[in-house]
Amino acid sequence: VEARVQEPVELIAGQFARVQVVLKTVADAIVVPESAVLVNAKGLQVLFVLDEGKARQRQVQTGIEHKHKVQIVEGLAEGEPVIVAGNEQLTDGAPVRIPEPGKGAKAPAKAGKAAK
Numbered sequence: 001v002e003a004r005v006q007e008p009v010e011l012i013a014g015q016f017a018r019v020q021v022v023l024k025t026v027a028d029a030i031v032v033p034e035s036a037v038l039v040n041a042k043g044l045q046v047l048f049v050l051d052e053g054k055a056r057q058r059q060v061q062t063g064i065e066h067k068h069k070v071q072i073v074e075g076l077a078e079g080e081p082v083i084v085a086g087n088e089q090l091t092d093g094a095p096v097r098i099p100e101p102g103k104g105a106k107a108p109a110k111a112g113k114a115a116k
Helices: none
Strands: 030-033 045-051 054-059 061-066 069-074 081-085 110-113
Touching: 030 081
Parallel strands: none
Antiparallel strands: 030 069, 045 054, 045 081, 061 069, 081 110
């Protein structure tokens, strides 16, 4: 890969450089931790939301992935509680218990919120 720098920089031929190129940014994107998004047996991307104490599976469409976060383009509304751990063995409709803060993590799953 070749790159041109706009400002003079002292470089030596063959020198290694680490660069980050931002190709696209999305304002007001809904993002979740990458651990929340699973691929089911049919090859579809899904996640689980917490709905009245039960796990509800949702098919989602993902967008940009960056620093362990994934943009959700379709299938999730802002603010919905998303199960981000213990979700690998969940099934649709399974009961989910959230531990009280400071009581220990004995629950099978933990929830976060879809963030903007």
